[in-house]
Amino acid sequence: EDKVVQSPLSLVVHEGDTVTLNCSYEVTNFRSLLWYKQEKKAPTFLFMLTSSGIEKKSGRLSSILDKKELFSILNITATQTGDSAIYLCVLSGGSYIPTFGRGTSLIVHP
Amino acid sequence: GAGVSQSPSNKVTEKGKDVELRCDPISGHTALYWYRQSLGQGLEFLIYFQGNSAPDKSGLPSDRFSAERTGGSVSTLTIQRTQQEDSAVYLCASSPAVDEETQYFGPGTRLLVL
Numbered sequence: 475e476d477k478v479v480q481s482p483l484s485l486v487v488h489e490g491d492t493v494t495l496n497c498s499y500e501v502t503n504f505r506s507l508l509w510y511k512q513e514k515k516a517p518t519f520l521f522m523l524t525s526s527g528i529e530k531k532s533g534r535l536s537s538i539l540d541k542k543e544l545f546s547i548l549n550i551t552a553t554q555t556g557d558s559a560i561y562l563c564v565l566s567g568g569s570y571i572p573t574f575g576r577g578t579s580l581i582v583h584p
Numbered sequence: 585g586a587g588v589s590q591s592p593s594n595k596v597t598e599k600g601k602d603v604e605l606r607c608d609p610i611s612g613h614t615a616l617y618w619y620r621q622s623l624g625q626g627l628e629f630l631i632y633f634q635g636n637s638a639p640d641k642s643g644l645p646s647d648r649f650s651a652e653r654t655g656g657s658v659s660t661l662t663i664q665r666t667q668q669e670d671s672a673v674y675l676c677a678s679s680p681a682v683d684e685e686t687q688y689f690g691p692g693t694r695l696l697v698l
Contacts, residue, residue, distance in 0.1 A: 478626075506685040515673055515692035516588075517627075522686055562626065566685040571640065572617070576626040 477501050480563050480575035488583050491553050495578045497563030498545040505567025507539050507546050512560040512577065520548070520561075553582045586610070588690035590676050596696045597666055605661040605693045609678030617679075617687060618651055618661050622672045630674075633659060666697045 481496045497507070506524045510517035521530045526541035534553075539546045550557055560579050566572040589608045597603050609616050618630040629643040633653045644650070648666075653659040663670055673694050677687035 508685060510689075515675065515694070516689040517675075518689070519686050564627075566687075571629050571632065571643070572627075572685075572687070573629075574619075574627040576624070 476576070478563055478565055478573050478575035480561075480578050482578060483576070484579040484581070486581045486583065487553055489554055491582075492549065492551045493553060493580060495548040495550075495561050495563075495580070496545060497547070497575055499563075499565055499573075499575075500544070501565050501573060502544075504565040504573075506565070508564045508566060508572075509537055509546075509548050510562040510564065512562055513558075517562055550580075553580075555582050555584055558582045588676060588678055588688050590674075590690035590693050592693055593691060594694045594696075596698065598698055599668060600665055602662065602664045603666055603695065605663075605674050605695070607659045607661070607676030607678075607690055609657065609659070609676070610688055611657075613678035613680050613688070614656065615679045615681060615684070615687075616653060616659050617677045618659070619675045619677065620645075620672045621675060621692075627675065630661070663695075666695075668697050671695055671697045 478499045506522050508522045509520040521537045523539035529538045534551045537548045560577040562577045563575040564572045591606045614635045616633040619627040621627050631651045632640040648664045651661045673692045675692045676690045679687045
C-alpha cells in the first residue's frame with residue numbers, strides 16, 4: 475500500500491489554465507516534503523516544505539504543506555507547454571530513505 | 585560545477601547477462617542514492633551510501649543486485665543474471681550530507697533486458 479499518494483495520476487489542460495496537484499501521505503516521521511519536476515529522466519528540485527501553513531512560491535508555481543491533514547498541494551497558474559512533465563512528491567529526512575509518490579503526469583496543450 | 589552524471593545513458597542486454605551502471609556524483613557530496621523507476625511507477629529506493637559508513641541496502645530487490653562506491657565518490661550498480669523485469673530507468677542522486685534533503689539527480693540509465 476502506497477504511503478505517499480498523488481492525485482490526479484494524470485491531467486490534461488490547455489495553456490493558461492491553473493492546476494492543483496495533490497500529495498497526501500501516511501508517514502509522519504519525516505522532516506521535509508519535497509516536490510520535483512521530471513521532464514525526461516532526471517527529476518529537478520522545485521520546493522522543500524518543512525513547516526505547515528507556510529506557502530513557498532517560485533514564479534507561477536507555489537506549494538503549501540498541511541501537517542494536520544497530512545497533505546501538500548502544488549499549484550501552477552497560467553500553465554505553459556513547458557510545464558508538461560511528471561510532478562513527484564517525496565517525503566524525506568525521517569529515516570533517510572526518501573519515500574516517493576507515483577507522480578502526476580501533466581500535459582499542457584497549446 | 586558539473587552535475588550528477590550517469591553512464592551509459594541507454595543499455596540493451598540479453599536476459600541472463602550482467603550489467604554495470606555507473607554514477608558520478610557532484611564533487612563533495614557525501615550522500616549517494618540509487619533508485620529504479622519502472623514505467624508508470626514512482627521512484628523505488630534501492631541503496632544509499634553516506635560517506636564511509638556501511639551502505640543501506642534495504643531496497644535492493646534481490647541478491648542479483650549489488651552496488652559499491654569507491655573512494656566515497658563514483659558508484660557502480662551491478663545487476664547479475666538480468667531478468668526482463670529488471671528493465672527500468674535507474675536513477676542516481678547525490679546530496680551534500682545525510683541531513684540535506686534536497687537531492688540532485690543524474691539523467692539516468694535506461695535498461696532494457698530482452
